[in-house]
Structure formats: structure tokens, C-alpha cells
Amino acid sequence: xxxxxxxxxxxxxxxxxxxxxxxxxxxxxxxxxxxxxxxxxxxxxxxxxxxxxxxxxxxxxxxxxxxxxxxxxxxxxxxxxxxxxxxxxxxxxxxxxxxxxxxxxxxxxxxxxxxxxxxxxxxxxxxxxxxxxxxxxxxxxxxxxxxxxxxxxxxxxxxxxxxxxxxxxxxxxxxxxxxxxxxxxxxxxxxxxxxxxxxxxxxxxxxxxxxxxxxxxxxxxxxxxxxxxxxxxxxxxxxxxxxxxxxxxxxxxxxxxxxxxxxxxxxxxxxxxxxxxxxxxx
Amino acid sequence: xxxxxxxxxxxxxxxxxxxxxxxxxxxxxxxxxxxxxxxxxxxxxxxxxxxxxxxxxxxxxxxxxxxxxxxxxxxxxxxxxxxxxxxxxxxxxxxxxxxxxxxxxxxxxxxxxxxxxxxxxxxxxxxxxxxxxxxxxxxxxxxxxxxxxxxxxxxxxxxxxxxxxxxxxxxxxxxxxxxxxxxxxxxxxxxxxxxxxxxxxxxxxxxxxxxxxxxxxxxxxxxxxxxxxxxxxxxxxxxxxxxxxxxxxxxxxxxxxxxxxxxxxxxxxxxxxxxxxxxxxxxxxxxxxxxxxxxxxxxxxxxxxxxxx
Amino acid sequence: xxxxxxxxxxxxxxxxxxxxxxxxxxxxxxxxxxxxxxxxxxxxxxxxxxxxxxxxxxxxxxxxxxxxxxxxxxxxxxxxxxxxxxxxxxxxxxxxxxxxxxxxxxxxxxxxxxxxxxxxxxxxxxxxxxxxxxxxxxxxxxxxxxxxxxxxxxxxxxxxxxxxxxxxxxxxxxxxxxxxxxxxxxxxxxxxxxxxxxxxxxxxxxxxxxxxxxxxxxxxxxxxxxxxxxxxxxxxxxxxxxxxxxxxxxxxxxxxxxxxxxxxxxxxxxxxxxxxxxxxxxxxxxxxxxxxxxxxxxxxxxxxxxxxxxxxxxxxxxxxxxxxxxxxxxxxxxxxxxxxxxxxxxxxxxxxxxxxxxx
Numbered sequence: 001x002x003x004x005x006x007x008x009x010x011x012x013x014x015x016x017x018x019x020x021x022x023x024x025x026x027x028x029x030x031x032x033x034x035x036x037x038x039x040x041x042x043x044x045x046x047x048x049x050x051x052x053x054x055x056x057x058x059x060x061x062x063x064x065x066x067x068x069x070x071x072x073x074x075x076x077x078x079x080x081x082x083x084x085x086x087x088x089x090x091x092x093x094x095x096x097x098x099x100x101x102x103x104x105x106x107x108x109x110x111x112x113x114x115x116x117x118x119x120x121x122x123x124x125x126x127x128x129x130x131x132x133x134x135x136x137x138x139x140x141x142x143x144x145x146x147x148x149x150x151x152x153x154x155x156x157x158x159x160x161x162x163x164x165x166x167x168x169x170x171x172x173x174x175x176x177x178x179x180x181x182x183x184x185x186x187x188x189x190x191x192x193x194x195x196x197x198x199x200x201x202x203x204x205x206x207x208x209x210x211x212x213x214x215x216x217x218x219x220x221x222x223x224x225x226x227x228x229x230x231x232x233x234x235x236x237x238x239x240x241x242x243x244x245x246x247x248x249x250x251x252x253x254x255x256x257x258x259x260x261x262x263x264x265x266x267x268x269x270x271x272x273x274x275x276x277x278x279x280x281x282x
Numbered sequence: 283x284x285x286x287x288x289x290x291x292x293x294x295x296x297x298x299x300x301x302x303x304x305x306x307x308x309x310x311x312x313x314x315x316x317x318x319x320x321x322x323x324x325x326x327x328x329x330x331x332x333x334x335x336x337x338x339x340x341x342x343x344x345x346x347x348x349x350x351x352x353x354x355x356x357x358x359x360x361x362x363x364x365x366x367x368x369x370x371x372x373x374x375x376x377x378x379x380x381x382x383x384x385x386x387x388x389x390x391x392x393x394x395x396x397x398x399x400x401x402x403x404x405x406x407x408x409x410x411x412x413x414x415x416x417x418x419x420x421x422x423x424x425x426x427x428x429x430x431x432x433x434x435x436x437x438x439x440x441x442x443x444x445x446x447x448x449x450x451x452x453x454x455x456x457x458x459x460x461x462x463x464x465x466x467x468x469x470x471x472x473x474x475x476x477x478x479x480x481x482x483x484x485x486x487x488x489x490x491x492x493x494x495x496x497x498x499x500x501x502x503x504x505x506x507x508x509x510x511x512x513x514x515x516x517x518x519x520x521x522x523x524x525x526x527x528x529x530x531x532x533x534x535x536x537x538x539x540x541x542x543x544x545x546x547x548x549x550x551x552x553x554x555x556x557x558x559x560x561x562x563x564x565x566x567x568x569x570x571x572x573x574x575x576x577x578x579x580x581x582x583x584x585x586x587x588x589x590x591x
Numbered sequence: 592x593x594x595x596x597x598x599x600x601x602x603x604x605x606x607x608x609x610x611x612x613x614x615x616x617x618x619x620x621x622x623x624x625x626x627x628x629x630x631x632x633x634x635x636x637x638x639x640x641x642x643x644x645x646x647x648x649x650x651x652x653x654x655x656x657x658x659x660x661x662x663x664x665x666x667x668x669x670x671x672x673x674x675x676x677x678x679x680x681x682x683x684x685x686x687x688x689x690x691x692x693x694x695x696x697x698x699x700x701x702x703x704x705x706x707x708x709x710x711x712x713x714x715x716x717x718x719x720x721x722x723x724x725x726x727x728x729x730x731x732x733x734x735x736x737x738x739x740x741x742x743x744x745x746x747x748x749x750x751x752x753x754x755x756x757x758x759x760x761x762x763x764x765x766x767x768x769x770x771x772x773x774x775x776x777x778x779x780x781x782x783x784x785x786x787x788x789x790x791x792x793x794x795x796x797x798x799x800x801x802x803x804x805x806x807x808x809x810x811x812x813x814x815x816x817x818x819x820x821x822x823x824x825x826x827x828x829x830x831x832x833x834x835x836x837x838x839x840x841x842x843x844x845x846x847x848x849x850x851x852x853x854x855x856x857x858x859x860x861x862x863x864x865x866x867x868x869x870x871x872x873x874x875x876x877x878x879x880x881x882x883x884x885x886x887x888x889x890x891x892x893x894x895x896x897x898x899x900x901x902x903x904x905x906x907x908x909x910x911x912x913x914x915x916x917x918x919x920x921x922x923x924x925x926x927x928x929x930x931x932x933x934x935x936x937x938x939x940x941x942x943x944x945x946x947x948x949x950x
Binding site for chain 1: 307309310312317320321323324325326327328329332390393395401402406407408409410411412416418423429528532545546550554559566569570
């Protein structure tokens with residue numbers, strides 16, 4: 001801080017600072033708060049108290065109905081299956097690729113890096129028509145496997161950059177020391193490099209999980225049977241069918257938010273690394 | 283002294299040495315291959331197919347080569363014209379709001395204040411919310427039955443009755459734009475914050491000692507440092523927003539009366555709902571060409587911006 | 592323990608030649624220091640001995656075995672890195688015992704060896720700590736300990752002290768030397784600091800631009816530098832160099848400076864009358880007062896207490912003089928100085944090589 005401002009200016013400055021901070025906090029939280037609020041509002045009070053800040057009596061009824069009387073638990077499970085498998089696959093594949101990009105210099109490396117970057121930037125809507133057809137011909141529409149393949153491919157480039165930045169953070173000296181100490185390259189990888197990259201792999205896992213959890217368009221396009229729907233698709237069709245049951249919809253939304261928020265808490269400290277490494281991920 | 287001069291010794295390029303060198307050249311490709319194969323099969327091959335589709339016409343059971351027929355059809359498509367204008371409006375409005383709010387947030391978070399860690403976690407939270415949920419949440423907030431926003435707009439005198447702005451073609455686009463801003467501000471804030479942190483504090487101190495006031499320090503020190511990051515972030519973000527269809531699809535499905543239809547949702551809807559993948563592909567190629575053009579222009583601008591460094 | 596023999600070793604990165612035809616024999620139990628400015632190839636040579644860099648041409652032997660194609664892990668060497676390269680996720684004991692554990696040494700034996708090495712280095716109370724909980728000096732010791740525990744054929748040191756502060760560096764220097772005197776393991780030590788080289792080495796290898804300039808004991812290098820580079824690199828403050836012309840006057844030979852003053856040089860040197868030479872004089876070999884045949888003007892005086900350093904102008908060039916004791920002279924004074932003919936080093940200015948008396 002640079003000294004020399006008057007007391008008055010400083011007080012005004014900090015009022016402005018805290019005011020602005022409060023505005024951002026309210027902007028960020030309000031929509032989430034509102035979803036939560038409607039989800040605990042009893043059906044009977046919805047029309048009379050729909051727009052008050054908090055209902056006069058709160059209820060868990062909507063959550064109970066969603067969990068017991070709808071298909072949401074299955075959608076939730078499908079989403080978990082797709083997201084977890086995608087995240088694990090991507091992390092393994094991207095770790096290998098990131099290791100190669102970080103630790104080897106080889107002919108064609110720049111080309112690989114540029115290609116990865118390009119696949120990161122090119123619009124996915126480009127491939128919607130062909131993928132729809134190709135998946136249809138392979139019989140992978142209406143299956144979680146198809147989704148997992150697509151999500152894995154779409155997240156590889158970003159995850160590779162992320163893993164590369166984590167590997168780059170491990171000094172080469174450590175690997176060399178291990179090799180002099182008696183490790184083969186694969187032993188050095190297993191005993192020194194991988195233990196040190198575990199936090200990075202955790203972060204990658206989380207980022208990819210979140211991305212797969214959020215994906216809507218491909219899931220909507222490829223999945224039509226109820227048993228294979230992911231949460232995003234389920235929620236949207238739910239709206240189509242029972243457009244009036246606000247409480248249940250928002251209860252389901254809050255449930256869908258939970259995994260994302262859990263990962264967010266864990267991933268917070270990697271946000272800066274992650275986004276600068278990938279630079280484009282939503 | 284041991285500086286002997288010795289005749290050249292035979293080199294060990296045979297046997298083990300040769301094998302070792304070969305494996306060194308092969309090893310990185312071994313690690314890269316799963317990633318590259320996946321990208322090739324799921325992204326590059328469909329991309330090539332996509333381009334080739336744009337020269338064909340698809341109907342229920344067959345497809346035929348029509349040359350540039352689909353592209354000629356593009357020229358006469360009034361919906362596409364509207365979608366292009368909508369895309370421009372959607373992209374520019376979202377980008378400008380995201381950028382300035384994001385820059386403001388980054389500048390705030392670059393200062394010390396009480397409770398900063400918690401605040402940072404909260405204001406970045408929208409980034410973690412799945413985009414379909416962001417869309418749904420905002421759609422509900424705009425709904426006069428369960429959402430407060432229409433009523434607040436009436437109270438502020440901006441509207442005469444609490445109706446849903448999403449169902450009015452004149453205002454519908456604001457819904458997805460606001461949801462997009464909410465969802466995208468953290469991204470800009472995080473990226474710009476990382477860039478701000480990389481500015482050495484000595485520079486600000488030196489500028490202050492040289493007599494620069496806070497505004498001059500911002501313009502003369504901070505902005506030039508951020509310029510390269512800003513240029514690249516804005517470029518990537520533009521491409522991303524222009525092709526981002528989730529929010530609009532969830533909130534309005536392009537309606538009412540096509541008023542929120544962007545090129546991305548148009549491609550999606552025509553690929554998904556009509557049988558002619560050829561036409562959708564032609565639109566996609568057009569979008570790609572426009573985006574490449576845009577990227578080239580921006581890279582030129584960036585080059586002139588960072589010439590001094 | 593083993594000798595290290597380097598025969599005609601070269602290193603190229605594409606067209607770039609980093610090391611050209613290096614020959615060097617290091618005897619069993621010897622402590623050899625590779626010294627030179629950064630980029631001279633000393634670290635590359637060390638890493639080639641370690642097996643971390645491929646050898647473009649030539650041969651390296653450890654003992655009788657050619658190791659060109661032997662992986663680092665099978666060379667039976669230990670290395671101390673500049674960054675120490677301690678495994679951040681292992682405690683001190685595991686760091687030190689890692690190499691033995693990889694060799695499937697019995698657990699008790701590992702504990703014994705680690706314990707003994709830790710005791711010797713004063714690390715015995717830190718064995719359960721992680722590297723990040725240690726000070727810089729302690730980390731350096733752990734890196735040393737990790738090397739000692741191995742009981743390898745050869746120790747390799749890559750600028751191991753350059754991350755320490757000045758005081759600790761001097762201390763560790765002595766400690767490493769003492770350790771070598773106990774263990775007598777062949778050691779190759781890379782540094783850019785000639786003082787480190789002088790104080791620690793049995794023999795010093797001076798390198799420049801990928802070429803060995805001279806190999807010898809510290810005092811051989813100090814007293815008989817083979818060329819201008821070695822003469823300038825070894826010794827602090829550095830040797831003074833002055834261009835001169837040979838002036839033969841009967842049995843005496845003088846080097847005439849550009850301002851006409853003459854310094855006597857060894858008459859046995861094979862130099863012709865009128866030949867251009869470069870003479871080198873160490874600061875401590877210039878006597879203040881002396882025979883007063885030469886005059887130098889004082890520009891700056893640096894009192895160091897025990898001694899005094901004068902920066903003077905002689906024949907328009909800066910000449911440093913290192914004298915014991917103190918002085919009451921002032922900057923701007925002109926003083927007489929004396930130089931013994933036997934203390935003047937003579938070099939060929941074109942080739943940079945030292946000119947030696949004929950045998």
C-alpha cells in the first residue's frame with residue numbers, strides 16, 4: 001500500500017471497496033440462494049409467497065418426492081457413472097501425454113502442442129452433425145459409453161496442458177537423482193514423479209468431472225431412453241413434462257449442484273493454474 | 283599432467299546404443315498415442331466428415347452430392363441472417379459485460395481486505411455451476427410465478443407489469459446474456475487476477491515515487507502489463523461464447539419467434555431436429571470461417587499492442 | 592573406488608559443439624575440480640560421467656569398465672545436485688536410504704548405514720523431518736548424506752555449494768574436504784568459483800569453450816598458468832596483464848611498456864628483440880617502494896586491515912597491487928614499485944600461450 005492519502009479519502013475508499021465486494025457476492029449467490037429457497041417452499045405457499053425472501057414455513061417434502069417418486073436418482077447415478085469414468089480415463093490418458101510433453105524433447109512436439117491448442121479452440125458445434133451420424137452408425141446413441149468416449153476426447157487437450165504444467169513443476173533434477181540412486185525410468189516415474197504429481201492428478205480429475213457433469217448438448221442429442229439419461233437431460237425433460245412442479249425441479253437442481261460445489265471447494269486453489277494452463281475451458 | 287592426445291576411438295552406435303536411441307525417439311509417442319488417437323477419431327475425423335457433409339444433401343434414407351448447393355441455400359436463408367445478427371449481439375454484449383465486471387472483480391481481489399479468502403470462494407462459485415443449471419436458475423428468476431426479477435423491474439418502473447422478459451422477442455436475449463455474464467465473470471476475474479499477480483510490485487512503487495496517481499498507475503503500468511493476457515483471453519472467450527449454445531437452448535430454445543436464435547443453436551437445432559445434416563454442416567463451416575477471420579484480425583491487433591515488450 | 596578415464600569425449604547438440612575432444616584421467620581416490628565460467632562445458636562433462644547426457648563420441652571408463660551405454664543406475668556413482676534434488680515426499684531417512692532400498696539391501700543394514708552417515712553429518716536428530724522443514728544448510732547435508740550412504744565408486748558434485756550463503760559455503764567447503772580425506776572416494780567436483788577449486792582440489796581442470804585449458808595441482812596452475820585464460824581465471828584479485836615489446840640489452844632482457852618504462856624478464860625465455868608479448872604480474876608480486884625503477888600513479892586505495900589493495904595506472908592500464916600492512920599514501924600519489932624478473936609471466940599475445948624458458 002502506498003502511503004499519503006488523507007484519512008477521509010481512505011475511509012471513502014474502503015466503503016467503496018466493501019460495497020463493491022458485497023455487490024459481487026450478492027450477484028454470485030442470489031440465484032443459488034433463490035433455487036434453494038424455492039426448493040424448500042411448500043407447494044401450498046408457492047403462489048402466495050413465491051417472491052418473498054424466505055417462506056413462512058420450510059419443508060423437505062420436495063426433496064423426498066424427487067428422491068423417492070421420480071427417476072432422478074437414476075439420472076443422478078448415470079451422471080455419476082459418466083463423469084467418474086470420464087474423469088478417470090482423461091486423467092490417465094492426459095497424465096501420460098502431459099508427461100511426454102513435459103519430459104521429452106522430440107521432433108514434432110511443437111506440432112502436437114499446436115494441434116492440442118487448436119482442438120481446444122475450435123467450436124464443438126462443428127462436429128455435432130457428423131458425430132450424431134457416426135455415433136448412430138456405431139450404435140452408440142442411447143448409451144453412456146458413447147457419451148464417455150465423446151467427453152473423454154473433448155477434455156483431453158485441456159487436461160494434457162494441465163498435467164504438463166504439473167509435471168513441469170517437478171524439477172528434472174529429482175528424476176535424475178532417482179536414476180543415479182538406482183531407479184530405471186519407470187521406477188523413477190513410479191516412486192518419485194507420480195507421488196509428487198498426485199495433487200495435480202486430483203485437480204485434473206476434479207476439473208474433468210465438473211466438465212462432464214455439466215455437459216448438456218451431446219447428452220441431449222444422443223440419449224433418448226429414460227434409463228440412460230444424465231442429470232442434465234433428465235432435468236430438462238422433467239421441465240417439459242411437468243412444467244408446473246417448481247419445488248421438485250429446484251430440489252433436483254440443488255441436488256445436481258452438490259457434486260459440483262464439492263469439487264469446487266477442493267479445486268479452488270488450482271483454479272489459477274488450471275485456467276492459465278487450459279486458457280479456454282468454461 | 284594428463285592431457286594426452288589420443289586417436290579417435292570407435293563409436294558405440296551399434297547394438298545397445300542404437301536400441302537405446304530408438305526407444306528414446308519412440309517413447310514420447312507411446313505416451314502421447316492414446317490422447318492423439320482419441321482426438322483424431324472423435325474430433326479430427328468428424329471435422330473432415332463435417333466439411334464433406336456440407337457438399338451433400340441428406341434426406342431420410344439417402345444423401346446426394348450437391349456441390350455448393352447448400353452454400354447457395356445459406357444466402358437465401360432469412361433465419362440464418364437473423365441468427366448471425368443475434369450471434370453478434372449475444373457475443374458482444376456478453377463479452378463486454380463479462381470483461382468489465384471480471385476486470386473489476388480482479389482488481390478488487392488484488393487488494394487486501396477482510397474476509398478475502400471466503401469472498402473469493404463465493405464469487406468464483408458460479409464458474410462451478412453446470413451451465414444447464416445456470417440457465418435454468420436464471421430462467422426461473424425471470425419467471426413471474428417463482429422469480430422476483432419481474433416484480434423488481436416493475437417496482438423500479440422499468441416495466442409496467444410483471445411479465446417474463448424471456449417471452450418477449452424484444453427483450454428475450456437479455457435473459458441468456460445475463461445468465462452468461464453471471465457464469466462467465468469468474469473466468470475473466472481468475473485469468474486477469476493471475477496476470478495482475480505477475481506484475482512486480484516494485485513497478486507500482488517506482489511509478490508512485492515518480493509521481494503517478496492511482497489512475498495513471500493503472501493506465502501506464504497495469505494495463506500495458508495486462509494487454510497481452512487481455513487480447514488472448516478475449517479472443518478465446520469470443521470463440522467460446524459465439525459457439526456456446528447450452529444457455530440459450532435451456533432458457534429459450536432460440537425463441538420466441540427466433541429472437542434468441544444464434545448460429546450455434548441454429549446448427550444444433552437443424553442437425554438434431556431436421557434430417558438435413560448437410561445444411562447444418564454448411565452453417566458450421568460458415569461459422570468456423572468467420573471465427574478464423576476474427577482470430578486473425580485479433581492476433582494482428584495483439585501483435586501491434588505488444589510490440590514494445 | 593575407481594579411477595575415471597575420459598578419452599576423446601565429444602558432445603554436440605546438432606551442429607553446436609559443446610565439448611571437443613576432452614581427455615582426462617582421474618586417479619583412484621583423487622579429488623578433481625572442474626572449473627570454468629558458465630557455459631564452458633564443465634557440467635555437461637560431469638553429467639556425461641553420470642550418464643545423464645549421451646556421449647556424442649569418445650569413451651568414458653569408470654575403473655576398467657566402459658560406461659558409454661551403461662544406465663546411470665548401473666554406474667555405481669552418487670551425485671550431489673546444485674538444487675540438492677531431495678525427494679520432497681520422503682523424510683530425511685528415506686531420502687538417504689532410497690538407493691540402498693532400491694538395491695534390496697536388508698532393512699537393518701539400511702538403518703545402520705543411514706544412521707552412521709547421519710551421525711557423521713550431524714543429521715541424526717532430523718531423520719524424521721521432510722526436506723521442506725529443513726534449512727538450506729541442512730538440505731545440503733542431506734544431499735551429501737544421500738551420496739555417502741551409497742559408498743559409491745565415484746562422487747559427483749554439481750556446484751553443490753552455490754545455493755548457500757557465503758559463510759556456510761566456506762564452512763561446507765572444509766567439511767567436504769575433510770570428508771574426502773576420511774573416505775578417500777574418487778570425486779569430481781564442478782564449480783565456477785576458483786577459490787572453491789583452489790581450496791578443495793587435488794587437481795584442478797580449467798575449462799573454457801568446451802576445451803580443457805590446463806590440468807594441474809592448484810599451485811601448478813597458480814604459478815605456471817598455461818595460457819592467458821588460466822592466468823586470468825585463477826587467483827583473486829586477478830593477474831595484471833600489460834602489452835609490451837621485448838628489449839634485449841646484452842645479458843638482460845626487458846619488456847618495454849607502451850609508456851616507455853621497462854620491466855626486467857627472465858633472460859632464458861626464447862623471445863626475440865622487438866617481439867610483441869603480453870606480460871602478466873600477480874598483484875602480490877608487485878613490491879611497493881622496491882627498487883623504484885618503475886613508477887605507478889595511485890587511483891584508489893582499499894584498506895583491508897591486514898593488507899592494502901592499490902588500484903594504480905601503469906602505462907595507461909589499471910594495475911592492482913596487493914601489499915601486506917597499511918599505508919599512508921593518498922590517491923593521486925605516484926609511487927615507485929618493484930617487480931622481480933622471475934615473477935613476470937610472459938605470454939604470446941597472438942596464441943595466448945605461455946612462453947616457457949628453453950629446457
